[in-house]
Amino acid sequence: MQKCITILSLLYSLLKYGETACYYSSNACPQVEKDFLNVHIVPHSHDDVGWLKTVEQYYYGANNSIQNAGVQYIYDSVLEELWKDPEKKFVSVEMEFFSHWWKEQSSHMKRKTHKVVERGQLEFVGGGWCMNDEAAAMYVDIVDQMTLGLKFINDTFGDCAAPKAVWQIDPFGHSREQASIFAQMGFEYLFLGRIDYQDKAARLSNREMEMTWVASDSLNTSIFTGVLYNTYSPPPGFCFDILCGDETIVDDPDSPMFNIDRRSKQLVAYILEQSKHYKTNNIIITMGEDFHYQNAHTWYKNLDKLIKYINKVYFNSNIRLFYSTPSCYGEAVKNAFVEALPRKTDDFFPYASDPHAYWTGYFTSRPTFKGLVRHSSNLLRACKQIQTMAVKRRSNVLFQFQRSQAIAQHHDAVTGTAKQHVNNDYLLRLDQGIRSCSKIFSESFNHLLSLNGSTMRQEYCTMLNISQCWTTEQNAPFIVTLYNPVTIRSSHTVRIPVTDGSYAVTDHEGRLVASQMVPIAEAVLRLPGRNSTATNELVFIAEDLPPLGLRSYHVQTPEGKPGRRMLRSRSRTIKLPNEKDVTVSAYGLSLTFDRHTGQLIQVGNEMFQQQLLFYRGMSGNNSQFEFRASGAYIFRPNGTEALPLQPVTKLTTIFGPIVTEIRQHISANTMQIFRLHRNASYIELDWILGPIPIEDGIGKEYISRFTVPAIRNNGTFYTDSNGREVLERQLNHQATYKLNITEPTAGNFYPVNSFAYVEDKLTKMRMTVLNDRAQGVSSLLPGSLEFMIHRRLLHDDAFGVGEALNETAYGVGLAARGTHWLTLGNSETVARFLAQRMVHPPILMFAPTTFSAEEFRQSYRMELALINRDLPPNVNLLTLEPWDDEGRVLVRFEHFYGVGEDERFSHPVTISLKDLFPTLKIQSVEEVNLAANRHIRIVNADELVLNPMEIRTLIVST
Known part of the structure; x- marks a missing residue:
């Protein structure tokens, strides 16, 4: 029977994905003429998935006092025009909007839409859920949001409608990893x-x-990559939307307003000028702007007149205009090239639009939202894994979380460049997704762990980042269940907010686990909005968590005596200045702090400096380039020197068997905590900042600077690209053009999602700093890395958002808390493994209980692995999620080391899916492209080879 099922599955895949007559692909493109200048007119509308208005306001056309924009009217209007004239074309990008419009249509309208798609008139380009940002988005979120949109297209119109071109027309700079992702998804053209x-x-x-x-x-x-001539706007004077005021085309010779001859000359002059800068006889003219085509008739009627007139009058000039699409244009250019295309191997960061407008501030803008996006990404990934293992079916609850996370990748969402009320909407969507995921966890954990049908309601504490959790503060005993979302055994330090008292922690085998009580830092206790009775954190190490596995711990307050194996931390406070430098040693590491400044000055035997500094934000009215203000998009400091915050007033040292901390007290609301862990070789820096003071009328941009004087890096540093491959950066230099840098600080900042490092080529000494959210980074001083971590500014930078980046919460300026991990040495392996650990920490769920530790063990499994064996340490299970209602599962494995990156781990590895997942009985395995919308082959589940940096995507039938 098993063999029959496998053969039937194979036949199904071949029939579904075999060669089909996609006659509306290249055959739908207009014929280009070899001896003519072929002018591809591309009607389009750029529809932000939130920016000045929320996603729903943009779709329905609400709140038009802010911006006249209603996406539903765009599709209503465009589809009518396309249906009437088979020559007309239009491109659709964001599936968040199109899918919303689609579900509201009648069956008649859906049939008409199918027809215009088949005729190649409506072309999907990109086809992700949104047009994602390329600096602050992690690769896993990019892949997921693209997959979500492309699956909708495939499910709705069939795989023949899969886009061939990508339309990244508005992101503020472009990453190399993004281009690699698009290539792996099978796209042929990128604009x-x-x-x-x-x-x-x-x-x-x-x-x-x-x-x-x-x-x-x-x-x-x-x-193949093309740069559009006029960003994505129409030629000046040729915007025919109801939102524009340009002169309409009058072609009646009897009218006193007749102007088509003059207007055609203007457009032809523009076309000829543009053609001078491109090598083939094909150029693209973008005809559209933000939220255009709500009345498509006005656009098409004027374009029809111009196309008809110019094709007739300028026929002997060998100029020919026609409606086209990005993929048709890309195909024509590639076919027309007679020489090799220029090659590009770096990326397009940083992006500057004028000498004083470097768009490097958005790498850090809205740091708490960026932190939430990273946090929810890990939670969604784990939620999909659990849903796959426990239920094996897609659910609307999970889809809504996927949708919210996808929307958050938009180039005005994760960037922090939307209006405040829009950002609040993004936050609300993610919060709803997190809460729904918590329910999935709770139900699935009961299903997987209950031994006798009993259930417990487990809660996900959304405020753990400010050391607040109602369940652990108000209940004893309670259960904490950790889910390890990675496929290797790992150990983690668990921190649980509790009230004062004594606690005993019992593991899955009934053993008492060593724990430590650590006072919550004063700056955390004073965080705006914190509403908690917790004054301490219970700390213990969860050793050897099973791969893709669950483990529960029972926590109770022993009656009448302190919990065995629980120790209170020893602490002392040192006022500054002090008689001598302060050295703290624990677990084989030592840190030394300056007796006067309280700054870290030495790590082990290595001279080292860490400083918290700020740049003053430039004020300005933006009337000219030199008056550009620093804002949500733009980083423009007033001066090149970073200034120190007020000095450290005291150091508090906290010693314990599990964790040792050194706390720098800077002000009532600003603190840095250096943390050494018994089970870790890195140094953790926990920073609490804010509100940023603005009483002096000056906006400020905070940085954390790390310096090793012994490292001679000669202005070279390295950053990840969307969390994957590493790129070399060089101060004041670009590989593909001569750079005249007019903003020496802002112009040398680059996006970093996971880690950055500097190294000395001679001594092989390397300093690596890992970050817990997207940030901007540079190496402006020898041996240094400076991460921008928080921004508060008092002026808009005049790029459309119309608000200063003066974010508040709870009636005061925004406070932020975050983490950096620091390593020193010459090991090349540590950063990759630590990055996986930082990006994919365990998920913690909490539940009150009346059971004793032994009673709980009788009612629930306290440990369960959802994978039968560890995968190789350089392999990551990137995706495991329900794919459809037929029980199929989407699986992605990635090799996260690059070629030549490490002697041990940069080699191909082989894994087997056979009996890998205990709850999934695999029938057949089909390999697809990275977006899972194009078939590649049927593969042998027993032997799957992963080459360095390779991601292999599989649809598994179970």
Whole structure:
């Protein structure tokens, strides 16, 4: 029977994905003429998934006092025009909006839409849930949001409608990893709107606006990439939307307003000028802007007149205009190239739009939201794993969380560049997703762990980041269940907010676990909005958590005596200045702090400095380039020197058997905590900042600077790209154009999602700093890395958002808390493994109980692995989620080391899916592309080879 099922599954896949007559792909493109200048007119609307209005306001056309925009009317209007004239075309990008429109349509309208898609008139480009940001988004979230949108297209219109082109016209700079992801998804053409103004000028001059982007050092990925001439706007004076005021086209010769001859000359002049900067006889003219085509008739009627007139009058000039699409244009250019395309191997960061507008501030803007996006990403990943193992079916609850996380990747969401009320909506959506995921966890844990049908309601504490959890503060005993979402055994330090008292922690085998009581830091206790009775944190080490596994711990307050194996921390406070430097040693590591400043000055035997500093934000009215203000998008400091915060007033040292802390007291609301762990070789820096003071009328941009004087890096540093491959950065230098840097500080900041490092090539000494959310980073001083961690500014930077980045919460300026991990040495392996650990920490769930530890063990399994064996340490289970209602499962495995990156781990590995998951009985395995919308092959589940940096995507039938 098993063999029959496998064969039937194979036949199904071959029938479904075999060669089909997608006659509306290349056959739908207009024929280009070899001896003509072919002008591809591309009607489009750029529809932000939230920016000045919320997602729903944009869709329904509400709150038009802010912006006249209603996406539902765009699709209503465009589809009518496409249906009437098969020559007309339009492109659709964001599936968040199109899917919303689709579900509201009648069956008749759906049939008409199918037809215009089949005719190639409505072309999906990109096709993700949104047009994601490329600096602050992690690769797993990019892959997920693209997969969500492309699955909708595939399920609705079939795999023949899969997009061939990507339309990244508005993100503020472009990453190499993003290009690699697109190439792995099977896209053929990538079009960009925004690149640095100096880069663009050089490309226009050299006719290098189109290139082959080689997007990986480890993978054979490349993609044809074109830079649009006018970002994505129409030629000046040729915007025919109801939102525009440009002169309409009058082609009646009897009218006193007749102007088509003059207007055609203007457009032809523009076309000829643009064509000088491109190498083939094909150019693209973008006809659209933000939320255009609510009345598509006005656009198409004017364009029809221009196309008809110019094609007739300028026929002998060999100019020909026609409606086209990005994929048709890309195909025409590739076919017309007679020489090799220029190659690009780096990325397009940082992006500057003028000499004083470096868009590097958004790498850090709204740091708490960026932290939430990272946090919810890990939670969603774990939630999908648990749902797959326990239920094996998709659910609307899970889909809504996926949708919220996808929306958060939009280039005005995770970037922190939306209006405050819009950002509040993003926060609300993620909060709802997190709470729904908590219910999935609770139900699934009961299903997986209950031995006798008994149930307990487990809660996910959303405020653990401020040391607050009602369940642990109000109940004893209670259960804490950890879910380890990675496929290797790992150990983690658990911190649980509790009230004063004594606690005993019992593990799955009934053993008492060593624990430590640590006072909660004063700056945390004073965080705005904190509403908690907890004054301490119970700390213990969860040793050897099973891979993809669950383990519960029983925590109770022993009656009448302190809990065995629980120790209170020993602490002392040292006022500054002190008689001598303060050295704290624990678990084989030592830190030394300056007797006067309280700053960290030495790690072990290595001279080292960590400083909390700030840049003063530039004020300005933005009337000219030199008056540009620092704002949500733009980082523009007033001066190149970073200034110190007020000095450290005292140091508090806290010693214990599990964790040792050194707390720098800077002000009532600002503190840094250096933490040494018994089970870790890195140094943790926990920072609490805010509200940033603005009483002096000056906005401020806070940085954390790490310096090793012995490292001579000569202005070179390294950052990840969306959390994956590493790129070399060089101060004041760009590989593809001569850089004249007019903002020496802001112009040298780059996005970092996971880690950055500096190293000395001679001594091999390396300093690596890992970050827990997207931030901006640079190495402006020798041997240093400085991470921008918080921003509060008092002026808008005039790029549309219309608000200063003066974020408040609970009636005061925004307070933020975050983490950096620091390592020193010459090991190349540690950063990758630590990054996996930081990005994918265990999920903690809490439940009150009346059971004793022994009674609980009789009613519930306290440990369970959802995978039968550890995967190799350099392999990550990137995706495990329910795929459809047929019980199929989407699985992605990734090799997270690059070629030549490490002697041990940069080699191919082989894994087997056979009996890998205890709750999944695998029938067949189909390999698909990274977006899971194109079939590759049927694969042998017993032997799956992963090469360095390779991600393999599988649809598993169970």
